[in-house]
Amino acid sequence: MKKTLRFFVLGAAFLLPTLPVALRAQTGPPVGHTVSTSWTETDTTSGITFTVYRATGACGASGQIFAAVKAGITTTNFDDTGTNNAGVPTGVYCYRVTASLNSAESAPSNTFAATIAPPTPINFTVTIK
Numbered sequence: 001m002k003k004t005l006r007f008f009v010l011g012a013a014f015l016l017p018t019l020p021v022a023l024r025a026q027t028g029p030p031v032g033h034t035v036s037t038s039w040t041e042t043d044t045t046s047g048i049t050f051t052v053y054r055a056t057g058a059c060g061a062s063g064q065i066f067a068a069v070k071a072g073i074t075t076t077n078f079d080d081t082g083t084n085n086a087g088v089p090t091g092v093y094c095y096r097v098t099a100s101l102n103s104a105e106s107a108p109s110n111t112f113a114a115t116i117a118p119p120t121p122i123n124f125t126v127t128i129k
Helices: none
Strands: 003-007 012-016 023-026 034-040 049-055 067-073 075-081 090-100 112-116
Touching: 003 023, 023 049, 023 090, 034 090, 034 112, 067 075
Parallel strands: none
Antiparallel strands: 003 012, 023 034, 034 075, 049 067, 049 090, 090 112
């Protein structure tokens, strides 16, 4: 069921798109420093775009600040490859996504955590004769 909120300000109507749902995130190649996110679009209005937000730390942490990673996404998935495609640094991150139509932005989706683990050290033995 499509739900669209209408707001009237100074006689003009603004449509807020419905929030995306079922956000998922998983880490993957290269070297596990990419976070692949996907979500379900609940509003089929033409022209909707999405913005993916990321915060450092576990989801629900007090004082958590989300920053936009990518705006203007027209699909229901996004691969976060970090700044300049250098990979997302080791750590725990919390993601959420919003939908936008014109200048109006929806409420955020559910949050989803992703952990980027440090690389596993490679143990080897060197024998000198």
